[in-house]
Amino acid sequence: MALLSVIVAIDEVRAWVPAAILSASMVPFATAALAVGSVRWALPRKAWTAIDDCMYRTYMRLTLFVFETTSGVQLHLYGDVAELKRARESALVISNHQSNCDWAVVNMLAARQSPEGAETGLRFVMKYAISFVPLFGWYVFQHGYIYVRRFGNFTPAPLLRQFAHLRELGTPFWLHIFPEGTRFSKKKQDKIDASQKFAQERNLPIPQFTLIPRAGAFTLAVSELRDSLDAVYDLTIAYGQTKLKPIPSRPSPKHV
Numbered sequence: 001m002a003l004l005s006v007i008v009a010i011d012e013v014r015a016w017v018p019a020a021i022l023s024a025s026m027v028p029f030a031t032a033a034l035a036v037g038s039v040r041w042a043l044p045r046k047a048w049t050a051i052d053d054c055m056y057r058t059y060m061r062l063t064l065f066v067f068e069t070t071s072g073v074q075l076h077l078y079g080d081v082a083e084l085k086r087a088r089e090s091a092l093v094i095s096n097h098q099s100n101c102d103w104a105v106v107n108m109l110a111a112r113q114s115p116e117g118a119e120t121g122l123r124f125v126m127k128y129a130i131s132f133v134p135l136f137g138w139y140v141f142q143h144g145y146i147y148v149r150r151f152g153n154f155t156p157a158p159l160l161r162q163f164a165h166l167r168e169l170g171t172p173f174w175l176h177i178f179p180e181g182t183r184f185s186k187k188k189q190d191k192i193d194a195s196q197k198f199a200q201e202r203n204l205p206i207p208q209f210t211l212i213p214r215a216g217a218f219t220l221a222v223s224e225l226r227d228s229l230d231a232v233y234d235l236t237i238a239y240g241q242t243k244l245k246p247i248p249s250r251p252s253p254k255h256v
Helices: 002-013 016-037 045-070 102-111 128-132 136-143 157-169 186-201 216-228
Strands: 091-095 122-127 146-148 174-177 231-235
Touching (some): 016 136, 045 136, 102 174, 122 128, 146 157, 157 216
Parallel strands (some): 091 231, 122 146
16 A cells, blocks of 8 residues: 555656756756846857857757656657658747647647757747746747737737847747637636637637637738748647646537
């Protein structure tokens, strides 16, 4: 019984191990990256970009190690995989949003986008509250992540500044947007109800497992980055099961 109790206890805390690794590693990594960023004015732009990309790639590869190796995830790619891996490209990526781990799935795909991988140029449009997270929130903004406010009127200014930055980089990038604006969760039933009501009033298909997307950031990104983009990818992320909360990734019998 004692051994069984230990096994159960280990299984219960298993999810905290990768979270602890990533959180702990972020402290020295982000500190070093921000320190280098503070003197970027003294460095040639090309040299600064190379240093920043190297540090960012290192951390993103660490996240891949944690999510893929320690969790035992298996990746199976189908379709025109050879064409996808042929060369790095700049892409606008959109997906549904169900979990705090969704970004890791996008990272896995970006790392396999070409022989060199696209994770170095991977950037996200994120909610403004993350900008207050010590070290992490500050560093990813330095690398080109875009913060937007989810409430009130859509404000394009932060996106326009970062879009200009992406156009001036001269290197391929992936820009990811969660157009739903927030995570789909049964704990946010009011958001689900509002989304379904919006669809019903406009004679749109009523979504059961996603929210109606908000098109502001996506439309602006296509307009501003059109000449810099090679592709637009629309992803649907689904999970078979989770212990954290009910995520209806698969239709229940009543919806079949």
